[in-house]
Amino acid sequence: MSDQGAADGARSNSITHYLEQMSHHYSGPDWGFPRGDPRLDLTDLYAFPKPGDAGKSILVMNVHPSAHDYLDRENPLGPTTAEAFAPEALYEIKIDANGDAVADIAYRMRFSSSAGGVQTATLRRVEGAQAAGANDSGQAIVEGAPVSTGLEARVTDAGDYRFFAGRRSDPFFFDRRGAVNNLQFTGDDFFADKDVCSIVLEVPNFALGGKAVGLWHRTLVRADGTDGGWIQAERGARPLQLFLVLGLSGAERDAYLGGEPANDVRFVAAFAHALKHTGGYTPQEARRVAEIMLPEILPYDPTRPASFPENGRALTDDAADAFLSILTNGKVTRDKVGPHGDLLAEFPYLGPPHNGRE
Numbered sequence: 001m002s003d004q005g006a007a008d009g010a011r012s013n014s015i016t017h018y019l020e021q022m023s024h025h026y027s028g029p030d031w032g033f034p035r036g037d038p039r040l041d042l043t044d045l046y047a048f049p050k051p052g053d054a055g056k057s058i059l060v061m062n063v064h065p066s067a068h069d070y071l072d073r074e075n076p077l078g079p080t081t082a083e084a085f086a087p088e089a090l091y092e093i094k095i096d097a098n099g100d101a102v103a104d105i106a107y108r109m110r111f112s113s114s115a116g117g118v119q120t121a122t123l124r125r126v127e128g129a130q131a132a133g134a135n136d137s138g139q140a141i142v143e144g145a146p147v148s149t150g151l152e153a154r155v156t157d158a159g160d161y162r163f164f165a166g167r168r169s170d171p172f173f174f175d176r177r178g179a180v181n182n183l184q185f186t187g188d189d190f191f192a193d194k195d196v197c198s199i200v201l202e203v204p205n206f207a208l209g210g211k212a213v214g215l216w217h218r219t220l221v222r223a224d225g226t227d228g229g230w231i232q233a234e235r236g237a238r239p240l241q242l243f244l245v246l247g248l249s250g251a252e253r254d255a256y257l258g259g260e261p262a263n264d265v266r267f268v269a270a271f272a273h274a275l276k277h278t279g280g281y282t283p284q285e286a287r288r289v290a291e292i293m294l295p296e297i298l299p300y301d302p303t304r305p306a307s308f309p310e311n312g313r314a315l316t317d318d319a320a321d322a323f324l325s326i327l328t329n330g331k332v333t334r335d336k337v338g339p340h341g342d343l344l345a346e347f348p349y350l351g352p353p354h355n356g357r358e
Helices: 003-022 176-180 241-247 250-257 261-279 283-293 319-327
Strands: 042-049 056-063 089-096 105-111 120-127 139-146 156-158 161-169 195-204 213-222 230-236 298-300
Touching (some): 042 230, 042 298, 089 195, 105 195, 139 156, 230 250, 241 261, 250 261, 261 283
Antiparallel strands (some): 120 139, 156 161, 213 230
């Protein structure tokens, strides 16, 4: 085998290694769920202008995938938990309004227990120094909103806001099986029949704090389970790129998941190292691309159409193809899978769950 052939083979194996990890939705130890709890697991963040209303935006925070596929383990496909959201957790969407990678505004969601058969949600908004912190304070916008578990979306209106929380069809699309088969994509969408638990906000643009903003989402739990301070279980913004932290040590990976975008410069070298292996980038090219990917924030200007990765992310944007192109340095640019056909033309925009519970 030629030196080039050997390099290409090693690169293919490296890419497949990363794609085995990017083709699921979980990110805790051993790439299971954060703290072993699927309800804390972030899947995707979306931001796009409201169709037909240029004065409002739609923010979608998806968590809790419906199935654990165990990847390379011997266990079969299995369901996750029945309770949609963790009542002991805090769910947040952070907004940086001035470009310093520190939150100026936060939308915070807490949920009741489902012990009585129905979960309800509280939505709060907070600005300033409190938005950058880790607490559940803020002005209440929505209280007692019912969580949807069935096919019908139960929507709560509150002034300029609309709110939804509940099970929905997962809008993410990707040929997972092709990814782990040496990038031999056939267009087989692993997520076509999967669900997630969605938090969907309709927000007036003036409440975002600026024309162009940066977004990320995170989940938090109490340090000691009840009375301690809040600690971050996971954070994210850009789909799939989290899996480049596989090149980090366990301690560094935990630091990334528990860290803040403002400190992401510390991970540029590790991202660049991974990109050199997966895409054959030169050291200079790899660092340049890594510096574009970090800090991990989703840029969004509500006055422009959504188009990932340049501006926000629509439900139909092909994030997997965009990431494949970066990961492989343009050698693989598509997985032959397109958007799902069950998306709605109206709020909450995500299709009904495949396994709704009335």
